[in-house]
Amino acid sequence: MNYLKLSFCVCLFVTSLISAQNKAITLEDIWKTGKFRTEGMDALHSMANGQQYSVLDFNRSTRSTSVDIYDYQTLEKVKTLVSSSDLAEMPYFTSYTFSNDEQKVILAGNEEAIYRHSVVGHYYVYDIASETLTLISEDGIQEPTFSPDGEKVAFVKDNNLYVKDLVSGETKMVTSDGEKNKIINGITDWVYEEEFAFVRAFDWNVDSDKIAFIKFDESEVPEFSMDVYGKTLYPQQQVFKYPKAGEANSKVSLHLYDLESEKLSDLKVDKKYKDFYIPRILWTNDADVLSAQFLNRHQNALDLWAIDTEKNTSALILAETDKAYVDVTDNLTFLEDNSFIWTSEKDGYNHIYHYDKKGKLINQVTKGNWEVTAYYGYNDDKDVIYYQSVENGSINRDVYAIKLNGRSKKRLTSEEGTNNASFSADFSYFINTFSNTSTPPVYTLNSSKSGDVIKNIKDNKALSQALKTYTFSKKEFSTISINGNELNMWMIKPADFDANKQYPLFMTQYSGPGSQEVANSWNSYNDYWYQYLAQKGMVVVCIDGRGTGFKGADFKKVTQNELGKYEVEDQIEAAKTLGALPYIDAEKIGIWGWSYGGFMSSNCLFQGNDTFKMAVAVAPVTSWRFYDSVYTERYMTTPQENASGYDENSPINHVDKLKGDFLLIHGSADDNVHVQNTMRLVEALIQADKQFEWAIYPDKNHGIYGGNTRLHLFKKMSDFVIEKLID
Numbered sequence: 001m002n003y004l005k006l007s008f009c010v011c012l013f014v015t016s017l018i019s020a021q022n023k024a025i026t027l028e029d030i031w032k033t034g035k036f037r038t039e040g041m042d043a044l045h046s047m048a049n050g051q052q053y054s055v056l057d058f059n060r061s062t063r064s065t066s067v068d069i070y071d072y073q074t075l076e077k078v079k080t081l082v083s084s085s086d087l088a089e090m091p092y093f094t095s096y097t098f099s100n101d102e103q104k105v106i107l108a109g110n111e112e113a114i115y116r117h118s119v120v121g122h123y124y125v126y127d128i129a130s131e132t133l134t135l136i137s138e139d140g141i142q143e144p145t146f147s148p149d150g151e152k153v154a155f156v157k158d159n160n161l162y163v164k165d166l167v168s169g170e171t172k173m174v175t176s177d178g179e180k181n182k183i184i185n186g187i188t189d190w191v192y193e194e195e196f197a198f199v200r201a202f203d204w205n206v207d208s209d210k211i212a213f214i215k216f217d218e219s220e221v222p223e224f225s226m227d228v229y230g231k232t233l234y235p236q237q238q239v240f241k242y243p244k245a246g247e248a249n250s251k252v253s254l255h256l257y258d259l260e261s262e263k264l265s266d267l268k269v270d271k272k273y274k275d276f277y278i279p280r281i282l283w284t285n286d287a288d289v290l291s292a293q294f295l296n297r298h299q300n301a302l303d304l305w306a307i308d309t310e311k312n313t314s315a316l317i318l319a320e321t322d323k324a325y326v327d328v329t330d331n332l333t334f335l336e337d338n339s340f341i342w343t344s345e346k347d348g349y350n351h352i353y354h355y356d357k358k359g360k361l362i363n364q365v366t367k368g369n370w371e372v373t374a375y376y377g378y379n380d381d382k383d384v385i386y387y388q389s390v391e392n393g394s395i396n397r398d399v400y401a402i403k404l405n406g407r408s409k410k411r412l413t414s415e416e417g418t419n420n421a422s423f424s425a426d427f428s429y430f431i432n433t434f435s436n437t438s439t440p441p442v443y444t445l446n447s448s449k450s451g452d453v454i455k456n457i458k459d460n461k462a463l464s465q466a467l468k469t470y471t472f473s474k475k476e477f478s479t480i481s482i483n484g485n486e487l488n489m490w491m492i493k494p495a496d497f498d499a500n501k502q503y504p505l506f507m508t509q510y511s512g513p514g515s516q517e518v519a520n521s522w523n524s525y526n527d528y529w530y531q532y533l534a535q536k537g538m539v540v541v542c543i544d545g546r547g548t549g550f551k552g553a554d555f556k557k558v559t560q561n562e563l564g565k566y567e568v569e570d571q572i573e574a575a576k577t578l579g580a581l582p583y584i585d586a587e588k589i590g591i592w593g594w595s596y597g598g599f600m601s602s603n604c605l606f607q608g609n610d611t612f613k614m615a616v617a618v619a620p621v622t623s624w625r626f627y628d629s630v631y632t633e634r635y636m637t638t639p640q641e642n643a644s645g646y647d648e649n650s651p652i653n654h655v656d657k658l659k660g661d662f663l664l665i666h667g668s669a670d671d672n673v674h675v676q677n678t679m680r681l682v683e684a685l686i687q688a689d690k691q692f693e694w695a696i697y698p699d700k701n702h703g704i705y706g707g708n709t710r711l712h713l714f715k716k717m718s719d720f721v722i723e724k725l726i727d
Contacts (some may be wrong), residue, residue: 031711050426099150143200147208161186184216195630196279207287218250243629246638269314279328302326317359324557331375379427412451418521435522437475488518492540504538504588504725511567512596514549545570564649572608592616602651614661614724622681623650662692667700
């Protein structure tokens with residue numbers, strides 16, 4: 001036997017094995033191949049019987065979609081409810097919505113995005129018993145919604161509200177004054193959609209005989225225009241209503257359509273202020289009583305009204321005020337007796353409250369120096385509320401059960417990290433999604449009574465195994481003492497870190513009000529980028545400074561009227577503190593961010609010119625004067641009232657301080673943070689005779705994605721960061 005040859009083969013095998021287990025992450029791995037994609041459960045819906053759930057499944061071999069029913073206890077598929085492979089009219093659908101009795105399903109096809117949440121598409125009603133498919137409208141429509149009895153569908157087309165009777169097949173036009181960029185019925189305008197996070201502005205009552213809806217008169221709202229370059233000889237122009245800070249908002253009004261009389265009527269309340277928002281409407285369990293939330297323009301006073309649509313009377317049942325602002329949520333829940341559950345920060349932390357139907361406080365359900373981060377629902381059979389909170393530390397999330405009277409609280413999850421629950425309709429089970437910084441999402445079936453895991457559903461083991469072949473650094477959590485506060489921080493060091501060497505420092509942050517970047521959860525795609533940069537030889541850190549969330553109202557709202565002041569002070573001071581560490585090269589510190597984070601990274605480089613060597617800003621706000629009314633005024637009031645707060649913290653007004661290297665990036669079709677922000681900053685930099693680098697991505701929105709775009713973007717940023725901090 002040739003021992004020399006055997007030895008060589010063994011050596012080659014071991015070398016190959018070591019190499020295979022220490023692959024370097026590439027940008028193509030992150031943004032092109034999908035290697036790091038996690039498996040999930042798409043469009044999970046608990047069936048009314050509480051014993052089954054449905055999901056939207058995609059069959060790659062047949063290129064078809066289906067709604068499949070699974071049993072909670074066995075996790076086995078019970079049946080396929082409907083498959084696009086059996087539907088000649090609909091070869092593919094992207095979402096589904098059940099009627100209350102689960103005998104019909106709305107299937108969505110040909111959906112096209114309008115803005116962040118809104119879409120227009122063609123929708124069909126599938127009758128499960130007869131296996132028939134009915135097209136709701138030949139034209140593209142928005143927000144088709146079953147009536148509670150399942151016999152009708154309301155929807156919006158061309159800014160008007162319609163109702164289709166599924167029994168007779170007749171479609172009635174409810175409103176007729178809808179007009180683009182003027183009047184919208186039943187659908188929110190741009191700023192409501194973006195900042196109050198809802199699109200459907202109509203709601204059915206429990207008896208299916210009335211529809212309440214909000215009308216938006218945006219006639220006086222200034223228009224914003226964007227060139228869309230496309231591939232034609234001449235570019236097109238997109239024009240839409242966009243109220244910037246201090247400018248005119250849509251005038252909103254509340255209306256009622258009675259299906260029996262076919263009459264429209266106005267619904268009014270005795271408001272204390274003329275300029276207001278209606279961020280939520282919701283029918284109570286009384287078919288004649290509608291709840292509506294009215295918010296003043298400063299957003300520090302939120303009123304909950306009960307409107308009796310038969311008597312045409314209204315009563316103020318809850319008035320919430322705050323020295324800064326009141327958050328709008330979807331947590332309002334009416335119980336059988338029309339008492340209601342509400343969440344509030346009024347004691348300094350976000351907690352759950354129970355009020356009677358007239359707005360008298362019955363009790364505060366949760367209490368403590370911690371935040372409720374999600375309200376899941378109320379089980380009336382057990383008299384139990386289910387919620388998620390940060391009781392286990394502000395970077396973690398756990399699921400809890402508590403009696404309506406605030407007693408018998410029980411923690412239902414045990415693994416440290418991020419837990420999120422999806423409960424069965426009868427609250428007997430919940431599917432828990434767990435992850436932490438070292439564990440990709442794990443889906444388990446749990447008992448709602450004990451929290452015990454009944455069965456594992458998905459665990460992303462294939463991804464875990466694949467990642468073992470790559471060189472990864474641990475994300476280390478800690479806190480850092482900055483400006484009198486203990487701030488949450490994570491740090492990623494190079495895998496071959498040597499404490500006797502010095503490394504460049506690259507800081508990432510978002511920093512916006514109530515946000516959180518330092519969380520004990522699985523990787524985002526950006527986290528793989530940070531691993532990539534660590535492999536190149538730099539230390540990457542993230543710090544949540546003052547103004548971020550889940551540490552109480554005072555910590556979050558300290559930035560009120562001064563966006564960009566305290567947050568910038570914290571990032572600069574943190575950079576100096578970290579720069580003093582023996583293994584950090586204080587001459588090579590960089591920072592980056594996107595959107596609010598880009599506003600921050602620009603400010604940090606300019607105002608911290610003795611600390612930061614470089615910065616990357618993607619789609620940044622460069623003056624809050626350019627941003628929308630709802631978001632900006634919530635934290636800054638109007639420019640007319642707070643000119644210094646707007647101007648003293650604007651990067652545009654600090655360009656003369658630039659010393660380091662600056663890369664500025666924006667999408668030309670960003671309907672959210674307009675490219676105007678970048679253009680104005682560019683002009684200020686030019687007039688200050690400051691050199692910088694910049695890139696505009698044609699026809700790309702705030703997300704800057706599509707085709708090869710993300711890969712190109714991150715190659716550009718990576719080359720810049722590596723050149724300025726390492727090369």
